[in-house]
Amino acid sequence: MAGDDHHNHHHDHNHSELSETQLRVRALETVLTEKGYVDPAALDLLIETYEKKVGPRNGARVVARAWVDQAYRARLLKDATPAIAEVGYAGRQGEHIVALENTPKLHNIVVCTLCSCYPWPVLGLPPVWYKSAPYRSRAVADPRGVLGDFGVTLPADTEIRIWDSTAEIRYLVLPMRPADTDGWSEERLAELVTRDSMIGTGLPKEPKDLK
Amino acid sequence: MTDGAQDMGGVKGFGPVEPEPNEPVFHREWERRAFALTLAMGKPGGWNLDMSRSARENRPNNEYLSMSYYQIWLAGLETLMKEGNLISEDEIEAQQSLYPPKSLPVLSSADVEKTLHQRGPTERIVRAPARFKPGDRVRMRTINPPTHTRLPRYVCGHTAVVERVIGYHVFPDSNAIDKGEDPQWLYTVVFDGRELWGPAAQAGTKVSIDAWEPYMETI
Numbered sequence: 001m002a003g004d005d006h007h008n009h010h011h012d013h014n015h016s017e018l019s020e021t022q023l024r025v026r027a028l029e030t031v032l033t034e035k036g037y038v039d040p041a042a043l044d045l046l047i048e049t050y051e052k053k054v055g056p057r058n059g060a061r062v063v064a065r066a067w068v069d070q071a072y073r074a075r076l077l078k079d080a081t082p083a084i085a086e087v088g089y090a091g092r093q094g095e096h097i098v099a100l101e102n103t104p105k106l107h108n109i110v111v112c113t114l115c116s117c118y119p120w121p122v123l124g125l126p127p128v129w130y131k132s133a134p135y136r137s138r139a140v141a142d143p144r145g146v147l148g149d150f151g152v153t154l155p156a157d158t159e160i161r162i163w164d165s166t167a168e169i170r171y172l173v174l175p176m177r178p179a180d181t182d183g184w185s186e187e188r189l190a191e192l193v194t195r196d197s198m199i200g201t202g203l204p205k206e207p208k209d210l211k
Numbered sequence: 212m213t214d215g216a217q218d219m220g221g222v223k224g225f226g227p228v229e230p231e232p233n234e235p236v237f238h239r240e241w242e243r244r245a246f247a248l249t250l251a252m253g254k255p256g257g258w259n260l261d262m263s264r265s266a267r268e269n270r271p272n273n274e275y276l277s278m279s280y281y282q283i284w285l286a287g288l289e290t291l292m293k294e295g296n297l298i299s300e301d302e303i304e305a306q307q308s309l310y311p312p313k314s315l316p317v318l319s320s321a322d323v324e325k326t327l328h329q330r331g332p333t334e335r336i337v338r339a340p341a342r343f344k345p346g347d348r349v350r351m352r353t354i355n356p357p358t359h360t361r362l363p364r365y366v367c368g369h370t371a372v373v374e375r376v377i378g379y380h381v382f383p384d385s386n387a388i389d390k391g392e393d394p395q396w397l398y399t400v401v402f403d404g405r406e407l408w409g410p411a412a413q414a415g416t417k418v419s420i421d422a423w424e425p426y427m428e429t430i
Contacts, residue, residue: 021282025241027306028289029248031298035312037255041320043247049327050246051236095332096377113220113363115264116280125246127234131280133225140365140418141221141408149228159415164220166361167397167421168260168333169377196230 055124058089059172060193062122064186066099067177077101080172084122094121096169100161102200107158108173109146109200111139112165119170123198130199140164150201173200180207213355213364216272221365221408242281249288255315258291260331261387265359266290333381335394342424343398347373349427351400359387362426366418369407370430371400374419382423396424 032038062084066073076083080099084090097119100108112118113136118126129135138146143160147153154160163171175197181189191210196202212218219225237243249263258266267287268275275283292298302309318326343349353367354360361383377397385393404416 021285022239022241024303025244025248025285027303028285028298029244030306031302031308032248032252034308035298037297037312037315037317038248038251039317039319042251042318042323043244045320045323046247046250046327047237047243049323051243055236091328091330095330096334113365114217114361115268125236127231128238128280129228129230132228133219133222133276134228136219137222137225138228142413143416144413146228150230157415159417160413161401162416162418164363164418164420166363167377167380167383167423169397169399169421201228201230 050120050125054089054120056122056193056195056198057190058087058124059119059122059195059198060190061186062087062089062172063174063193063198064190066174067181067189068184068186073174076174084172089121091121093117094119094170097122097172098169099172099174100163100200101174102176104176105157105159107154107160107200108171109139109143109160109162110165110171110173111136111162113137113140114164114166117165117168117170119172122172123195127195147201150196152201152203173198175204178204178206212269212357213360213362213367215268216275217268218364220363245281245285245288249284251318252288252292252297254318254326256291256295256297257315258295259386261359261381261383262291262389263287264383265387268359334378335381335392337379338394339379339396341376341396343373343376343396343427345373345375348430349373349400350430351422352426352428354426356384358384360384362422363420365407366402366420366422369402371402371406371419371422373398374401375399377421380423382425384423384425398422398424398427400427 033040062076065087066076072083076099080097084097102108116126116131118130135146140162143162165171178192192205194202194204197204237246267283270286278286348370350370351362351366351368354362375398377399379394380397381392382395385391399419400422401417401419404412404418407418
């Protein structure tokens with residue numbers, strides 16, 4: 001949206017506003033800590049968890065496993081929440097996960113037009129663009145245009161399905177396995193899986209993209 | 212509310228999506244703290260997810276559209292804390308606690324991992340039969356509640372096909388305004404792009420939402 005930092009932080013007129021926010025957050029934390037409502041060590045741990053531990057590498061492991069293990073793939077597509085828990089990921093904003101299988105005929109894209117719903121345990125916190133007005137407004141009406149913003153062009157006859165996450169169901173796209181990866185290990189395949197390919201705004205990397 | 216600034220599906224004029232290569236999880240230190248404060252205050256605050264969403268979106272459109280994401284989170288958190296008399300504006304301005312605290316449960320660092328792994332599912336014990344089944348054609352109601360809803364404006368009045376019966380889930384329209392969970396059947400319903408956007412819609416495009424039964428009517 002218009003106020004997003006990364007759009008504005010080059011503009012001087014926003015600096016004072018941002019430092020105002022910064023001061024306000026500091027004041028809030030001070031008061032809440034004084035009152036004993038928050039434990040600053042818990043805040044540090046929450047930040048560390050979502051900055052360092054929970055992120056799209058989790059989802060990449062799930063996707064790579066589904067690419068090599070047909071039984072796992074079937075479990076993932078049937079009921080993703082327990083299948084993802086098998087790999088060790090569960091929790092907040094991932095209570096009811098559904099995996100969406102991309103095929104040569106069907107491409108899935110996930111959006112939350114009303115806010116920013118996103119499968120945290122497998123993808124971490126959403127990027128700014130996912131939460132932005134351009135994506136939230138256009139994904140449902142102009143999916144090919146949005147894909148174009150990401151440099152992705154799909155064949156004209158590929159059906160596109162946009163999933164608007166209006167409830168507590170969280171969606172994870174299972175992209176197609178890239179060609180020329182026969183015999184690859186799960187770990188190596190996971191390196192091909194990008195965050196955007198699990199949202200549907202991107203495709204996995206190809207073997208030539210890895211050094 | 213339907214039609215608020217947060218209800219963005221299909222709105223024109225916001226420009227292109229601008230992905231940021233190698234984007235960091237947070238862009239500024241205060242975003243880290245605002246995020247963590249919001250999560251941590253859920254425990255002493257006792258509000259539910261629907262109340263949090265409602266507090267974030269329930270502000271004038273020009274404010275909503277000019278604030279960054281974590282500024283909106285922060286504003287939502289302040290609203291909830293002030294409504295719950297946990298903090299007051301004079302305390303924020305003074306940067307110190309001016310009134311005695313309430314005795315409330317607090318999220319300790321020892322509990323963080325367990326709390327994050329704890330699932331907060333929204334599925335409830337079924338107390339009524341589902342009115343719709345996969346394949347049914349339905350129309351989305353046109354409703355305009357002044358309070359929180361998860362029915363986006365762009366589907367109101369449009370016809371869809373029920374694809375999946377998801378389950379019996381907490382109803383945000385009720386839960387957000389502290390009127391109880393009032394669980395309802397939840398469905399995935401699919402719209403043809405042309406139904407939503409007219410003949411100029413991109414061919415071969417379908418859109419689905421997850422809709423609670425009170426959002427739907429038989430045709």
